[in-house]
């Protein structure tokens with residue numbers, strides 16, 4: 096059994112205390128600024144000698160652009176991290192590399208407006224049920240800023256999580272009407288690819304078209320496709336075609352929910368037809384009686400709700 100060791104240390108030097116509070120490796124804190132309720136911390140990387148990646152010449156600092164990132168709140172106050180970057184220039188005239196900016200993914204990833212730690216935190220928050228709007232409110236930033244970061248980091252997590260794909264031998268395809276894109280747009284559909292053996296979603300595709308769903312399954316490793324023995328579907332001809340072409344060895348199984356739904360629809364049609372033939376009129380839909388738990392025509396339910404003082408004589 097392994098024992099976890101925890102280091103304990105005490106800092107007394109103000110610079111070291113500040114570095115520990117900031118919690119970023121290989122950075123120097125340049126400035127603390129407060130504007131209204133917003134706090135901004137300016138940092139820079141600790142840089143030694145930088146060489147051009149193409150020719151190896153020693154690069155020189157050309158510019159110091161400042162890029163602002165949304166960081167985690169500190170002591171309840173929204174925080175911005177102003178990163179004073181190093182734009183370097185290669186002195187070699189024959190080199191194709193004219194200039195480049197030093198990066199550090201531990202501070203912030205390329206094209207992300209959140210710091211790495213804020214983006215990871217936001218991804219966990221949204222992944223465990225909070226809305227993007229709530230998280231954006233806590234970080235005091237735009238909805239799109241959080242959504243873009245969560246999408247980027249969430250996609251990376253999905254790509255890294257191969258276990259969710261590898262362990263199943265039964266998958267399911269199901270369509271979901273997902274969002275109405277606008278007043279004059281149609282409802283769009285997404286396809287949920289699920290591990291029906293372990294009750295886990297594998298992925299959600301932004302389409303229910305044959306080519307998109309088939310492409311997703313076809314992209315998966317050959318070993319994974321060979322281990323899929325069952326393919327659940329909602330009686331959609333498209334999904335049946337996907338299974339037939341991409342996973343021909345998988346046994347196609349109709350989802351019980353959709354089978355029962357179809358059986359109920361068929362039974363209801365027969366009931367309406369028989370009632371029409373016997374009574375000469377439509378007798379209404381079936382509703383569930385909360386007292387007995389049984390289904391009965393709606394007019395029976397309505398009669399049972401009448402006040403007891405009104406006595407209905409049988410005719």
Ligand SMILES: [Zn+2]
Nearest residue numbers: 147150185190
């Ligand atoms: Zn160079």
